[in-house]
Amino acid sequence: METETTQISIKTAIENMQENWLEGKKWRGRWKSVRASGIDDPCNRRLYYYMTCGELAEEFNTELIAIFNEGIDQEPGVRRFLSELGFEVKKASFTESMERYNISGSIDGTIEYGGNRYIVEIKTVSEYAWKSLQTIEDFTEGYYRKWFGQLQTYMLMMNYDKGVFILKRKQAKQVRIIEVDLDYGYAEGLLNKAETVNKAIQAETPPDFLKSNPVECRRCPFFEKVCNPPLDFSGSFQNIEDIELEKKLERREELSTGRSEYEKLDKAVKERVRDIPFAICGNFSIIGKESTVERKATEAKTIKVWKTKIEVIDNKADEKV
Numbered sequence: 496m497e498t499e500t501t502q503i504s505i506k507t508a509i510e511n512m513q514e515n516w517l518e519g520k521k522w523r524g525r526w527k528s529v530r531a532s533g534i535d536d537p538c539n540r541r542l543y544y545y546m547t548c549g550e551l552a553e554e555f556n557t558e559l560i561a562i563f564n565e566g567i568d569q570e571p572g573v574r575r576f577l578s579e580l581g582f583e584v585k586k587a588s589f590t591e592s593m594e595r596y597n598i599s600g601s602i603d604g605t606i607e608y609g610g611n612r613y614i615v616e617i618k619t620v621s622e623y624a625w626k627s628l629q630t631i632e633d634f635t636e637g638y639y640r641k642w643f644g645q646l647q648t649y650m651l652m653m654n655y656d657k658g659v660f661i662l663k664r665k666q667a668k669q670v671r672i673i674e675v676d677l678d679y680g681y682a683e684g685l686l687n688k689a690e691t692v693n694k695a696i697q698a699e700t701p702p703d704f705l706k707s708n709p710v711e712c713r714r715c716p717f718f719e720k721v722c723n724p725p726l727d728f729s730g731s732f733q734n735i736e737d738i739e740l741e742k743k744l745e746r747r748e749e750l751s752t753g754r755s756e757y758e759k760l761d762k763a764v765k766e767r768v769r770d771i772p773f774a775i776c777g778n779f780s781i782i783g784k785e786s787t788v789e790r791k792a793t794e795a796k797t798i799k800v801w802k803t804k805i806e807v808i809d810n811k812a813d814e815k816v
Contacts, residue, residue, distance in 0.1 A: 517557035520564065525549035528592065529689045531600025531652070535644020537711060539702040542692045544717045547701075552716035565665070566619035570603070573617050573663045573670060582606060584615050584661075591652045596689040602649050606659070613674075614649045614658040618642065623751055625664045631675055634660075637806065643675070644685055650677040651686075710780040710806075734775055740767055741777035748779075748807060765803045780806050 503511075526533075526546045536542055545552065555563075574584050584604040592599040604615040620628065627633055634643040646658045660673040695702045704724040705711055712724050743760050750757035768774060774781040783803040 514557060517560045517564075520560045521555055521557075523550050523552065523555075528597045528599040529692055531598060531648040532645045533641060534598065534648055534685050534689060535641045537640075537708075538705040538715070539688060539691050539695070540704060540722060541715055541717060542688075543695050543701045544721060546692070546696055548717075548721055551720050569619045569663055569665070570617050573619075573661060574604075576668060576670065577661070582608065584617075591649070593652055593686075596686050597693050598648060598652070598686075598689050600645065600649060600652070602653065605653075605655075611657055612655055614646065614653055614655045615661060616642070616646050616649070616658065617661045617663065619663045619665050621665060625662065625671070628660075628662060628671070628673070631673055634673075644681075646675055647678060647682045648685055650675075651682045709775060713775070735768075735771075735781075737767075737776060740764065741779070743767075744776060744779045744805065747805075764805070768803055769801050778807060782806075 526549055529542060529546070533542065533545065574586075577584055584606050586604050590599055590601050602614060603617045606613050606615050624639075628639065631643070634640060642660065646660065650656065650658050656677040658675040658677070660675065662671040662673065664670070691702055701722075704722075709726050712718050712722075712726060715722065718724075743764050747757060747760045747764060750760065768776075768781050768783060771781060771783055773783075781803060782805075783801055785799055785801055787799055
C-alpha cells in the first residue's frame, strides 16, 4: 500500500532553506588577536572576553547574518561602479597584522589619486546611516566610532597617512566618499589599548570594568554571563517604566524613514523626556542636555534649548562590518 506524502509549498521550502543557509553562516569563536574592526571598543574588558571566551557572544541572529552577507555581496559592485567612473580600487587579498601588538585585520583595498595613496574601507549602509554619515565628525561616537578606529589602525599598519570611507547606499547605485587623515595620537591610543588587553590575557585577569555605563553594559554580549559590573543607577540616571512611552519609542524607530507620523511621535517623546539628563526606557537609551542658540533678529537673543538623543540599546547594526 502506497503512502501519501504531503509536499510543502514552494514558499515554505525556499524560506526553510534560506533559514538553514543563514544558520550555517553563523560563526561563534574566540578572537586569535585584537581585531582592527573592534579595537576602538570603549570597553577593554569586552575585548578581553572576545579573546578568551568569544564563543559566549551570541550576537548574530539570522536577520543580522543576512544583512552582513548582503553587504559582502554588494562590495564587488562598488568596485565595478568605481571602475566605471575611472577609479580602480586595488584589492588587498590578505590579512594584515602587527605582531608586536597582536592586531590583525582584512583591508578592503587601496586607491591612488592626485599623487596620494589611500587605504580604502567599503561600507554598505542603511538609509539611516546614509543620512547620518556626512563628515568624518559623524564617526566619533557610538557604533561608527569603531569604523573610524578600524581605518586608523589600517593606515598605521600599512604606513599610509590617508584613507577613505566609501559608503555604498544599499537602496541605490550611489556612493559617498569621506576622506580620513591618520591621527597619530589617536592611533597610538589604540595601540596602547591593544597592549592593555594583551597584558591582561597573559596575566589571566580581565581589565578593569568600564566606568559605570548602563547602556554599554546592557548591550554587551558578555553581560551577566562572565561580566557583572557594579552598575551605578543613582544620580541623574532614571529607569522609566512607561509602557506608552516605550511603544512610542518603538514606533518612532520603525518610522525613521517616514516623516509625518515620525515627527509627531518624535515631538511627543521629546516633550515627555525633556529635562531628563539620562534614562533607559525599555530597549532605548535617552540622553539630554541643555544648550544655547543665538537668534539674530531686531534684538539679538540667547535662547536655552534642550537637546535629546535617543538610541536603541540592543543595536543590531545593519551595516557590513
